[in-house]
Amino acid sequence: MLEIIEKLLVLQDRDRRVIRHRHQLSRIGPERQALLGQASGTKEALEAAKAKANSIESARKELELEAQTKEEQIQRYSSQQLQTKKNEEYRALANEIKGCKQAISSLEDQQLELLDQFDEAQAAIKTAEEEARSAKKLADEKVADLEKRESTMKEELEQLIQERTALSAGIDPPTLVRYERLLKFKGEKSVVGVDRGICGGCHVKLPVQIMISCQGQKEVVNCPNCGRIVYFGEGMRREQSE
Numbered sequence: 001m002l003e004i005i006e007k008l009l010v011l012q013d014r015d016r017r018v019i020r021h022r023h024q025l026s027r028i029g030p031e032r033q034a035l036l037g038q039a040s041g042t043k044e045a046l047e048a049a050k051a052k053a054n055s056i057e058s059a060r061k062e063l064e065l066e067a068q069t070k071e072e073q074i075q076r077y078s079s080q081q082l083q084t085k086k087n088e089e090y091r092a093l094a095n096e097i098k099g100c101k102q103a104i105s106s107l108e109d110q111q112l113e114l115l116d117q118f119d120e121a122q123a124a125i126k127t128a129e130e131e132a133r134s135a136k137k138l139a140d141e142k143v144a145d146l147e148k149r150e151s152t153m154k155e156e157l158e159q160l161i162q163e164r165t166a167l168s169a170g171i172d173p174p175t176l177v178r179y180e181r182l183l184k185f186k187g188e189k190s191v192v193g194v195d196r197g198i199c200g201g202c203h204v205k206l207p208v209q210i211m212i213s214c215q216g217q218k219e220v221v222n223c224p225n226c227g228r229i230v231y232f233g234e235g236m237r238r239e240q241s242e
């Protein structure tokens with residue numbers, strides 16, 4: 001194989017790894033955000049459970065106050081009963097007292113119902129607290145792993161960039177410019193093999209003259225269809241019919 005092709009293939013391998021490292025590094029930020037988002041979701045659920053318990057408790061206190069008011073009414077009606085001398089008024093007050101007592105009884109039932117709901121809400125808070133705690137622990141661990149991976153990948157990327165700089169210094173400038181332009185537009189498959197006369201990049205059959213130059217291994221040859229640098233290497237078959 002032409003020496004320059006060998007050098008280009010090594011350079012392309014480094015560039016491929018540089019591209020992949022950069023791609024993976026670009027995904028770390030969103031991944032971290034997603035992890036933190038999951039943990040904050042359980043925290044929100046905990047806040048909601050606490051808010052629910054609070055609203056149940058304040059509803060129960062309102063009922064308590066209402067019952068207290070009814071008790072005060074009963075006392076008022078009772079003292080009015082003691083003062084009145086009219087039977088009709090006395091009965092009317094007795095009716096009012098009866099109504100108040102019924103209302104108090106119903107208010108107490110409602111309070112008991114709310115007490116049950118409050119107990120359930122407290123249990124839900126406990127569960128939500130445990131979930132939030134374990135979600136945070138898990139997220140912290142995963143974020144720590146992610147950061148470790150990020151710093152390793154950054155170091156590796158640095159190393160790869162140094163290697164590719166050193167490798168590119170060994171390639172003649174016109175060929176390097178050609179290669180780098182291809183890298184920019186075609187990505188990590190810029191120097192491709194030719195198998196059975198087919199370009200490994202665009203998969204179009206190469207003209208006979210190009211195949212002859214390729215097999216001659218005397219100069220850098222480009223695919224006339226896609227412009228990629230093509231080479232004929234070991235293990236590649238010569239003709240499509242073979």
Ligand SMILES: [Zn+2]
Pocket residue numbers: 199200201202203204223224225226227228
């Ligand atoms: Zn091609």
